[in-house]
Amino acid sequence: MEPIWNTKPALNPAFSWEPMPDGCLVFRTDSGQVLTLNPAAELILTYCDGAMTVAEIFREITTDLPMPEADFLAAIDKLAKEQALSLAPA
Secondary structure, eight states, X not given: OOGGGGEEEEEOTTEXXXXXXXXXXXXXXXXXXXXXXXXXXXXXXXXXBSSSOHHHHHXXXXXXXXXXXXXXXXXXXHHHHTTSEEEEEO
């Protein structure tokens, strides 16, 4: 299992997010940076509170919504690279 699976993602406190009809907008409050997320990435974001590991979030989401592992990891990776998520060790 890749190391990312055992991390606990949490929204960076410098960011906030606003639901939209077809996804959400994620704002960096100190710089004005804006990210646009599709509904699947928004769903992932709702679980990123630091309580669950990436693996647990994937299992939880894919219980009801089929999602390819690569798409799930791409969303986590995008949010982490944009510094919207921190990935703490479990």
